[in-house]
Amino acid sequence: MPKYDLISIFPGYFSALDLSLIGKARASGLVNISVHDLRDHAGGIHKSVDDTPYGGGAGMVMSPEPWGKAIDEVATSQANHLVILTPAGKKFDQAMAQEFASFEHLIFACGRYEGIDHRVTEFYSSQPQFIVHEVSIGDYVLNGGEVATLVMLEAIIRLIPGVLGNPESLAEESHTLTVEGEAIVEYPNYTKPVEWRGLSVPEILLSGNHGAIKAYRTQEAVKRTQNRE
Ligand code: ADE
Numbered sequence: 001m002p003k004y005d006l007i008s009i010f011p012g013y014f015s016a017l018d019l020s021l022i023g024k025a026r027a028s029g030l031v032n033i034s035v036h037d038l039r040d041h042a043g044g045i046h047k048s049v050d051d052t053p054y055g056g057g058a059g060m061v062m063s064p065e066p067w068g069k070a071i072d073e074v075a076t077s078q079a080n081h082l083v084i085l086t087p088a089g090k091k092f093d094q095a096m097a098q099e100f101a102s103f104e105h106l107i108f109a110c111g112r113y114e115g116i117d118h119r120v121t122e123f124y125s126s127q128p129q130f131i132v133h134e135v136s137i138g139d140y141v142l143n144g145g146e147v148a149t150l151v152m153l154e155a156i157i158r159l160i161p162g163v164l165g166n167p168e169s170l171a172e173e174s175h176t177l178t179v180e181g182e183a184i185v186e187y188p189n190y191t192k193p194v195e196w197r198g199l200s201v202p203e204i205l206l207s208g209n210h211g212a213i214k215a216y217r218t219q220e221a222v223k224r225t226q227n228r229e
Contacts, residue, residue: 002103002160003032005074006149007067008110009049011035013146022153025163033153034074041069050113059114067109067120074107075129082124082132083152084109084116085145089134092152094175094183096135100152101159108152110145179218184225187217 006014014035017023025031039047043065050060071082081103090096100106109116124130137148158164170176174185190201204216 001029001032002101003034003105004153005034005036005105005107006110007036007038007070007074007108008144008146008149009038009112010110010144010146011037013150016150017153021163022157025157025160028162030160030162031157036070036074038066038070041066041073053114057114061114062111062116064117064119064123067116068123071107071109071120071124076105077129078105079103080130081106082109082130083107083149084121084132084134085111085136085148086115086134087136087139087141088115089136091139092135092137092148092155094155097152097155098159101156106156108145108149110149112144177221179222184221185228186224187221188224 008014014033017026017033017035022031022033026033038049042049048063049066050062053059053061081100083100083106085108109120121132121134125132135148135152137151142148159170161167164170172186175183177184177186190205194201194206202216204212207213
């Protein structure tokens with residue numbers, strides 16, 4: 001079963017992982033998630049995890065020592081995929097979610113403040129049993145990597161076999177659908193009632209003509225994809 005170790009100074013963020021599909025996946029033994037408090041590895045009476053930046057500048061930088069200890073504690077002799085959340089990282093997308101869903105062990109390092117001392121990336125990149133991924137969930141700045149980790153886990157875990165009740169829905173959703181090899185977003189969906197506030201469900205969806213419905217949905221999905229750009 002895939003193992004996810006999450007390291008943060010705010011472990012409380014991850015209580016959402018007891019809910020919904022991810023909660024069920026954990027309870028039924030499809031994924032193993034462990035949350036670790038970085039402060040357990042901080043020294044001194046103040047349990048400090050940050051310090052001022054060399055070279056000057058605003059804000060604080062997370063010290064490498066507690067991170068090194070916390071990561072070493074959860075590392076195994078197998079491939080350790082270390083995900084460092086940072087707005088400077090590679091942009092997360094559906095292809096990355098699919099790739100990460102195939103990994104047996106992910107460690108998420110949730111930095112705060114101005115980020116983690118860069119030697120943590122450098123050191124683990126030089127270790128043969130580690131593969132380091134600096135990842136951003138989008139071009140905006142969060143206060144820390146916790147919410148970014150929740151986003152990534154939600155996208156990754158639903159791709160693990162057995163997690164979704166109806167795996168066929170995976171093939172038909174946004175960013176997995178393709179037209180002529182290009183990923184597109186999903187067509188608009190409708191359910192009952194057939195009329196709501198003067199708006200009707202498109203006639204063709206009621207026709208029972210599966211070929212025509214498929215063509216209509218593809219056309220609408222392409223339109224939506226173009227409108228996003
Ligand atoms: N930490 C702060 N901003 C972030 C972002 N956009 N993605 C990932 N981690 C972050």
